[in-house]
Amino acid sequence: MLDKIIRIATRQSPLALWQAQYVQSQLMACHPGLQVELVPMVTKGDIILDTPLAKVGGKGLFVKELELAMLDGRADIAVHSMKDVPVEFPEGLGLVTICEREDPRDAFVSNQYASLADLPHGSIVGTSSLRRQCQLRQKRPDLVIRDLRGNVGTRLSKLDNGEYDAIILAVAGLKRLGLENRIRTALTPEECLPAVGQGAVGIECRLDDHITRELLAPLAHRETTVRVEAERAMNMRLEGGCQVPIGSYAELTGDNLWLRALVGAPDGSQMVSGERRGPAAEAYSMGVELAEELLANGAREILQEVYQGNAPR
Numbered sequence: 001m002l003d004k005i006i007r008i009a010t011r012q013s014p015l016a017l018w019q020a021q022y023v024q025s026q027l028m029a030c031h032p033g034l035q036v037e038l039v040p041m042v043t044k045g046d047i048i049l050d051t052p053l054a055k056v057g058g059k060g061l062f063v064k065e066l067e068l069a070m071l072d073g074r075a076d077i078a079v080h081s082m083k084d085v086p087v088e089f090p091e092g093l094g095l096v097t098i099c100e101r102e103d104p105r106d107a108f109v110s111n112q113y114a115s116l117a118d119l120p121h122g123s124i125v126g127t128s129s130l131r132r133q134c135q136l137r138q139k140r141p142d143l144v145i146r147d148l149r150g151n152v153g154t155r156l157s158k159l160d161n162g163e164y165d166a167i168i169l170a171v172a173g174l175k176r177l178g179l180e181n182r183i184r185t186a187l188t189p190e191e192c193l194p195a196v197g198q199g200a201v202g203i204e205c206r207l208d209d210h211i212t213r214e215l216l217a218p219l220a221h222r223e224t225t226v227r228v229e230a231e232r233a234m235n236m237r238l239e240g241g242c243q244v245p246i247g248s249y250a251e252l253t254g255d256n257l258w259l260r261a262l263v264g265a266p267d268g269s270q271m272v273s274g275e276r277r278g279p280a281a282e283a284y285s286m287g288v289e290l291a292e293e294l295l296a297n298g299a300r301e302i303l304q305e306v307y308q309g310n311a312p313r
């Protein structure tokens, strides 16, 4: 077992490298003597950076090359932000481990203003996430929302250049990159319901690689796994593809799971939301049932508009 080497396929953005190195150090701490190497890769998503993600094929662009490397045996595992992991996996691969969640909230980042409420009428806010856009617009229809892409450092420099009055980023990403001081306020789940899996890191590998799966087992965090399972079941039932105006967030207290979800029109004109409470063992079915309730309450029509590219923004 100790002469085993684990190779981690990773993108080279600072956040992807942080996540890969986090898993590398956790694995080495759990298994003294185990060798763990990073296999840095470039994905299509890294190359096509100027087009809104929804138009170029979505988040899958960032994971395909990593998955091919695992299937070809050039790498053993890939580490993902759970919110970027597509709902389906290629044959032979699967998500086997979910690590402990970092702060799941969204962050309000600005150089002049301390909070969303402080933004003057007509301020320009940067985010390309339809989920963030619809929730911002619902609360503040006066704001001007502009697309904002690139990795976390790029987004912050566009804010600093004066292109935006404020931007919204995930708290987790900023913390991991040592940029916590840029957070003016964390938005509560009531202000902006987080994305499926936000703040959690997951590990994908070949399902028949039992040695690797056994080595990964101690990195799993039970509470996070239950929460993310409920959130992902919700998303799966909604067929939430690449870029979607869906928030899905679960909290677990003892055995009590509380799942909240919303689907909104990107222009903030409509929003359907709901919640479910139940025991942890029912995480999956709670997610599916909540999704069905939202679909029946108008989410189906909202999502159809978004998928057909007709939704006003």
Ligand SMILES: NCc1[nH]cc(CCC(=O)O)c1CC(=O)O
Binding pocket: 015, 081, 082, 083, 084, 152, 168, 169, 170, 171, 172, 173, 174, 197, 198, 199, 200
């Ligand atoms: N969509 C990009 C992305 N994917 C994961 C994170 C970091 C937070 C996380 O792990 O959920 C970010 C940056 C952001 O949304 O600000």
